[in-house]
Amino acid sequence: MKRIDFPERENWEGILKRPTQTVSDIEGTVNTIFEEVKSGGDAVVKKYTERFDGVSLKNLKVTQDEIQKASESVSEGLQQAISLAQSNIEKFHAAQRTERVEVETMPGVSCWQEKRPIQKVGLYIPGGSAPLFSTILMLAIPAKLAGCSEIVLCTPPDKKGEINPAILYTAQLCGVTQIYKVGGIQAIAGMTFGTESIPKVYKIFGPGNQFVTVAKQLATKYGVAIDMPAGPSELLVVADNTANPAFVASDLLSQAEHGADSQVILVSTSESLINDVEKEIEGQLKVLPRASIAEKAIANSKLIQVKNDQEALDLINEYGPEHFIVCVENEGFYLDGIQNAGSVFIGNYTPESAGDYASGTNHTLPTNGYAKQYSGVNLDSFMKSMTFQKISREGIERIGSAIELMAEAEGLQAHKNAVTLRLKRSK
């Protein structure tokens, strides 16, 4: 890890820079596949599934029979663990439901706001080495709570044309309505345009590699919304001498094992804590099965010593970490002052992996500094807010002349007329 002691503010931007991603060379491929899927539908999706996933599929849709069989092969212990996580995630997301907001802004002028579900949503779950069934919990549970009527899931098949049983089990458990064996660009294109098998959806959620990320960005050009732009996962820990160095090291490593491009940062006012964490990382790293991945991420990562808490907080807000662990005596200072973070983990007994799986919070969070302007996925991500208004004769008499004046000043006579006519008739 890189050690940086007392960096000057003018150097923060450089120090906090994320490993850059180059996407421009991918865009051509993504555009081509989108155009082909748009016109060719299922046949094109199958062609690319054969090319990228190495399997020729007859049917893209997972059958009820496949789901049944998969479910039976998930161990009882894992089923119970998933069920505990499900219960906590449901509790926390159900509590996010907001009531209708109604205000009579003036006598006779009633305005209200209501949230209604996005009817058709698509969830993308990557395949590869780690079957991310936990992400299904994080996306399908709030989608179901929101009342989305179609919850479509796409995930790439393995070389035998199968999906990991834990993925099928979790999808079924959480109310996914349809599952398709399709991954990568062709999955995002399929949900953007619709094919003979795959339904067109209104909003696409979920993580993915650079191809999926660029494909989601392109989907927005065709009118599909996405949860947020994605980037490599990251963690920033602020810790002092009340923190347990072994715990801090384990959290930094849990983030580092995600990928070689993950980034982890430790910020501290304590030199001894930094020293202790560095030693702990060396020891713990060796025994990890994904040590080679974690090692690369750790090489990119930083141990930053700062002068005081205020400087630490300013630096953290400039970075805007996806995950932010606060392990300090005066935690209130950081909790009050943090402006830009996806999710915050407090104290020695709150590992980031708790939020990744089972505490109840969502793990689909803004990376790459996007915590400055994007929310993590929450119940509202699956709804849209609509406004309503009803004005009485009395109401239009009260606000009518203001509208007339403003419409006229904007040069919009027909806007004014719509009021003038009503004011005449209301007398």
Added chain:
Amino acid sequence: MKRIDFPERENWEGILKRPTQTVSDIEGTVNTIFEEVKSGGDAVVKKYTERFDGVSLKNLKVTQDEIQKASESVSEGLQQAISLAQSNIEKFHAAQRTERVEVETMPGVSCWQEKRPIQKVGLYIPGGSAPLFSTILMLAIPAKLAGCSEIVLCTPPDKKGEINPAILYTAQLCGVTQIYKVGGIQAIAGMTFGTESIPKVYKIFGPGNQFVTVAKQLATKYGVAIDMPAGPSELLVVADNTANPAFVASDLLSQAEHGADSQVILVSTSESLINDVEKEIEGQLKVLPRASIAEKAIANSKLIQVKNDQEALDLINEYGPEHFIVCVENEGFYLDGIQNAGSVFIGNYTPESAGDYASGTNHTLPTNGYAKQYSGVNLDSFMKSMTFQKISREGIERIGSAIELMAEAEGLQAHKNAVTLRLKRSK
């Protein structure tokens, strides 16, 4: 207007198609200006201001003196009208504030959600024939209520290098912190990258022409969020014989005068109502100052007769109108059933222009069918939701083994270790 009687469902898609926009030929220009502004800053912004707005500016930033003078030139009547609108918009948006959501999902596992302001936001206000000061009310009021610390406004200057006084007056009144004389692509690029004068912002709001729309879309590639993708304004009215045909016609025309590409649709089960509205439109259209614009929009627009309320509702949900006026006896049927609409106006005395200016609801709404997945601008548009969690020793003992099992099943050993270490030490 085009009359369509009892269309078959399979033809709805074609009938409801919006006038298409071609943006691909604009993209090159937008890309070039972005690249230039990124490297050249103010000098490039000034170059394009001279080219597109026909004025050579020394300073981009509006001075306090200019604001003062402008404010003095706004009539007292208009000031009062703006003040009434401000008060209603404030009331309605302040009521949208949500409390912190806190849940103990299991004993010892506390999770909460809080919303914090997006620190730096940019508001784009178009220039041109209509000075849209009302849009400043709609964007700056919720930005201020949310607690955004920098509220930057960009709007193009006229040929004399000046900004319409009503725009400056309203901006100052609603808490805009900085105003810049810059419009079009160069404004969006300036707020995306920052220049010597213009600050970089985290999220850009506001309407604009096709160039601005494409520029906002490009800004998202550079990590800036936007309010929503934009398209021409539109209105759909559902009305029966309890509706006043003159009022309905005036609403359709108020939308039509926005631009030649605006679209208005009347849906009704009543042939006589459709006939009456058609006649009213002819009469009212003639006397409008913007008749030539409205005429073109009206030519694109549709009067659709349907069999019954259910068919009307299905068709409206498929269209997803930006503005939706409900003027029928059984209004409850539509209010309960509407899934996709930006803002809903109910009854004979609720013209769309009330919501455009002064009732309290926001007029920045999803067009182009985006009501299926996007919210109109509201208080939350200026905030992001963050989650927090704090787990006690007891808490980690309760959820620890579930996390261990799930992490292991996903092949993420370091995630498991972070818990295992804590479980060992907590004994």
